[in-house]
Amino acid sequence: MKSFVYNGLPARVVFGAGALCKLPDELARLGAKRALVLSTPEQKDSANAVAKALGGHCVGTYDKAVMHVPIDIAEDARRVARELGADCCVTVGGGSTTGLGKAIALTSTLPILAVPTTYAGSEMTPIYGITEGGAKKTGRDVRVLPKAVIYDPNLTLSLPPALSAASGMNAIAHAVEAMYSHEGNPIVSLMAEEGIRALADALPKIKVVPSDLSARSDALYGAWLCGIVLGSAGMALHHKLCHVLGGSFNLPHAETHSIVLPHAVSYNYDAARDAMGRIENALGAENAARGIFDLEKKLGLPQRLAEIGMKEADLERAARIASEAPYPNPRKVEFGPVLELLRGAFAGLRP
Numbered sequence: 001m002k003s004f005v006y007n008g009l010p011a012r013v014v015f016g017a018g019a020l021c022k023l024p025d026e027l028a029r030l031g032a033k034r035a036l037v038l039s040t041p042e043q044k045d046s047a048n049a050v051a052k053a054l055g056g057h058c059v060g061t062y063d064k065a066v067m068h069v070p071i072d073i074a075e076d077a078r079r080v081a082r083e084l085g086a087d088c089c090v091t092v093g094g095g096s097t098t099g100l101g102k103a104i105a106l107t108s109t110l111p112i113l114a115v116p117t118t119y120a121g122s123e124m125t126p127i128y129g130i131t132e133g134g135a136k137k138t139g140r141d142v143r144v145l146p147k148a149v150i151y152d153p154n155l156t157l158s159l160p161p162a163l164s165a166a167s168g169m170n171a172i173a174h175a176v177e178a179m180y181s182h183e184g185n186p187i188v189s190l191m192a193e194e195g196i197r198a199l200a201d202a203l204p205k206i207k208v209v210p211s212d213l214s215a216r217s218d219a220l221y222g223a224w225l226c227g228i229v230l231g232s233a234g235m236a237l238h239h240k241l242c243h244v245l246g247g248s249f250n251l252p253h254a255e256t257h258s259i260v261l262p263h264a265v266s267y268n269y270d271a272a273r274d275a276m277g278r279i280e281n282a283l284g285a286e287n288a289a290r291g292i293f294d295l296e297k298k299l300g301l302p303q304r305l306a307e308i309g310m311k312e313a314d315l316e317r318a319a320r321i322a323s324e325a326p327y328p329n330p331r332k333v334e335f336g337p338v339l340e341l342l343r344g345a346f347a348g349l350r351p
């Protein structure tokens with residue numbers, strides 16, 4: 001066995017259908033009495049329901065969370081938390097809402113109690129991101145890691161099937177890259193493989209019957225595992241490319257991950273054969289890259305960057321940005337091959 005470092009992060013997880021009813025107990029456990037409930041505008045009703053359930057222990061709601069945490073929203077939310085005298089943030093939503101909670105925690109050290117409603121996994125990581133002047137800056141700080149997470153699959157029943165599929169593939173992307181991460185280790189690989197297996201099994205069932213609570217529960221379990229490995233091991237070329245495409249070309253987060261993933265896996269295939277074998281086991285596929293591509297096709301996901309707003313003329317610029325800064329990846333990151341990868345993703349070619 002190789003030598004390795006395993007860096008476990010503190011996490012308290014309450015999991016199960018109906019687990020949301022434990023929220024007041026979890027708040028009390030944190031010693032908090034003045035929660036601010038955060039959401040996107042679209043999930044305002046969920047935030048109001050949570051606020052009502054907290055009764056006198058909720059001081060207000062803030063429903064302006066949007067993708068990629070713009071600095072003006074972060075500062076506005078921080079001001080509201082300060083003015084209301086909040087002693088805790090309850091985030092009800094996906095990565096955008098959790099991200100806003102993290103922006104507040106970063107400067108105030110208010111604890112976060114996260115209630116995730118997508119499969120993005122941000123609730124399990126100490127990674128934060130704030131967008132300023134058109135660029136998203138990310139960092140790691142354990143202060144932004146939620147103190148407790150309530151996973152209630154009932155809350156994911158309303159996640160539309162297309163978004164569920166894309167979000168689930170976003171989670172699988174975390175596990176894939178954790179498997180060949182320079183910071184990978186046997187524990188991370190165990191969780192990553194199980195996370196992929198759970199999601200690959202559940203997502204097709206959710207596409208057919210979005211109200212299948214058992215499949216929703218399996219998908220959320222898989223997403224939790226994928227979130228842990230995202231927080232525990234550094235990511236590689238795939239995440240870098242998605243960061244560039246989202247940040248510099250404004251492509252939607254989950255769909256971008258889903259489209260790029262099979263091509264990034266194909267790029268790294270020969271340089272990470274052990275990881276590929278585990279991904280193939282988890283997917284029940286003969287080839288990791290084609291297995292992921294075929295799963296996405298079955299889920300009816302968009303498979304061409306052209307479909308989600310990427311312009312062919314921008315591919316070279318994207319490849320240049322992604323290959324300019326050196327970062328760890330199993331195969332050397334070079335402009336020519338990265339451009340070829342992006343061309344494949346742009347056209348939706350089966351790898």
Ligand code: NAD
Pocket residue numbers: 040041042043066067068069093094095096097099117118119120121122123125126127128129155156157158159160163167170230253254
């Ligand atoms: P999101 O949070 O932006 O949600 C997408 C849309 O779905 C929103 O309109 C939201 O209100 C809606 N929605 C969420 N859950 C719903 C539900 N159950 N029912 C109905 N509608 C629902 O999307 P996301 O993919 O979860 O998060 C993306 C953001 O998270 C990106 O900014 C990404 O960079 C960030 N992220 C950060 C980390 C990290 O570790 N810091 C990890 C993953 C993602």
